[in-house]
Amino acid sequence: xxxxxxxxxxxxxAMLASTAxxxxxxQVNSFIPKQRYATxxxxxxxxxxxxxxxxxxxxxxxxxxxxxxxxxxxRTSFLYPKHxxxxxxxxxxxxxxxxxxxxETGEASWQPxxxxxxxxxxxxEEGVKDLREQASCIPDDVLVVLIGDMVTEEALPTYQTLxxxxxxxxxxxxxxxxxxxxxxxxxxxxxxxxGDLLNKYLYLGGRCDMRSxxxxxxxxxxxxxxxxxxxxxxxxxxxxxxxxxxxxxSHGNVGKLAREAGDKNLAxxxxxxxxxxxxxxxAYQRFVTEILQRDADGVIKVFADMMRGQIVMPAELMTDGKxxxxxxxxxxxxxxxxxxxxxxxxxxxxxxxxxxxxEDLTGLSxxxxxxxxxxxxxxxxxxxxxxxxxxxxxxxxxxxxxTRSFNWIYGRQV
Numbered sequence: 344x345x346x347x348x349x350x351x352x353x354x355x356x357a358m359l360a361s362t363a364x365x366x367x368x369x370q371v372n373s374f375i376p377k378q379r380y381a382t383x384x385x386x387x388x389x390x391x392x393x394x395x396x397x398x399x400x401x402x403x404x405x406x407x408x409x410x411x412x413x414x415x416x417x418r419t420s421f422l423y424p425k426h427x428x429x430x431x432x433x434x435x436x437x438x439x440x441x442x443x444x445x446x447e448t449g450e451a452s453w454q455p456x457x458x459x460x461x462x463x464x465x466x467x468e469e470g471v472k473d474l475r476e477q478a479s480c481i482p483d484d485v486l487v488v489l490i491g492d493m494v495t496e497e498a499l500p501t502y503q504t505l506x507x508x509x510x511x512x513x514x515x516x517x518x519x520x521x522x523x524x525x526x527x528x529x530x531x532x533x534x535x536x537x538g539d540l541l542n543k544y545l546y547l548g549g550r551c552d553m554r555s556x557x558x559x560x561x562x563x564x565x566x567x568x569x570x571x572x573x574x575x576x577x578x579x580x581x582x583x584x585x586x587x588x589x590x591x592x593s594h595g596n597v598g599k600l601a602r603e604a605g606d607k608n609l610a611x612x613x614x615x616x617x618x619x620x621x622x623x624x625x626a627y628q629r630f631v632t633e634i635l636q637r638d639a640d641g642v643i644k645v646f647a648d649m650m651r652g653q654i655v656m657p658a659e660l661m662t663d664g665k666x667x668x669x670x671x672x673x674x675x676x677x678x679x680x681x682x683x684x685x686x687x688x689x690x691x692x693x694x695x696x697x698x699x700x701x702e703d704l705t706g707l708s709x710x711x712x713x714x715x716x717x718x719x720x721x722x723x724x725x726x727x728x729x730x731x732x733x734x735x736x737x738x739x740x741x742x743x744x745x746t747r748s749f750n751w752i753y754g755r756q757v
Contacts, residue, residue: 423575426641427511430576433633437522440626441529455540458612471547478548480605484757487749488682489597490556491673493545495658496538497560501568503531509572509579530623537616544612555750559663566660577634577645583627585654588691589683591620596682628698635699640711647714650721663750672747676757685729693722
């Protein structure tokens with residue numbers, strides 16, 4: 344029923360009058376100095392003369408002060424509420440890893456400078472000369488793979504951003520003391536050393552176009568990275584379990600090639616980085632083990648779904664602004680050298696199936712059991728496909744070995 348125009352106006356006036364007092368109650372207090380107005384959420388307080396603290400909590404659900412910020416943020420809805428509940432349940436395990444097992448900080452931790460000439464010493468030139476003499480032995484194809492690995496490591500800001508998209512694992516304030524936030528920051532601090540060290544080694548080695556390399560790093564960070572985790576912590580930890588092992592394999596194999604070429608310094612650098620990746624791999628695989636103990640059906644479904652697609656490599660959007668096929672060319676060189684191959688991909692799947700003891704897993708739902716059987720058969724199937732593909736490629740290139748030029752090394756061909 345429509346009211347006369349005059350009655351509408353009168354009703355509106357009454358509504359405004361009745362809500363004015365309530366609105367005042369939720370305004371920033373007038374006694375707060377202006378310079379502090381926008382510096383903290385705790386400045387937005389409740390006027391106790393108008394509404395009590397209890398009434399405010401009843402309306403909003405939580406206090407509106409800095410101490411309860413995390414609680415307020417947690418009141419938002421999750422896409423995967425069960426998954427969040429599961430990972431919160433084993434937060435003590437995460438704290439244990441941060442404190443006692445995985446992350447070293449301060450003077451106890453290794454730093455890039457431990458492997459580089461000390462430029463503050465009077466004999467710094469001798470240190471640089473020795474590094475360059477050893478680096479001169481590295482073949483161009485190995486150098487290209489090393490640069491690609493370094494570029495991948497330098498895109499670390501993208502990977503920390505990814506970690507903070509996993510529901511229940513984020514760091515909402517930047518200094519949150521939850522187990523997952525501490526893990527994210529600690530993991531990032533360790534990974535940060537890898538790109539720093541390789542970048543400085545390549546700079547001092549003097550054999551690559553560092554500006555071209557730096558352009559590639561900037562492009563990669565700008566382009567971003569989407570591994571298909573979809574904000575799901577289950578997907579995120581299956582992905583990181585796979586990827587940390589892949590990175591460990593790549594750095595380890597580059598180190599072996601460096602040692603064979605005569606660069607003991609680079610061999611030691613790669614071994615140290617591979618060691619970090621091994622510890623991180625152990626952590627992420629432990630996280631999935633904990634999930635399996637609480638929600639086997641859920642994580643098996645996720646693992647199988649991811650394997651029916653393909654694990655996205657973190658540098659797939661790599662470009663130097665000139666070579667549109669840079670990532671494919673870099674990957675091909677790594678494959679030719681045996682640094683990281685399709686067989687490694689199959690072996691990683693096999694390792695995860697064995698590590699999580701999927702062959703012996705029982706008590707699953709009908710659908711999850713089908714996924715488990717698929718996962719257990721997958722390593723052998725993928726290995727056969729990889730061998731067939733590599734054999735075909737070998738036959739094609741027996742007569743003509745393809746060469747690729749890289750701006751990273753001033754256009755030289757490998």
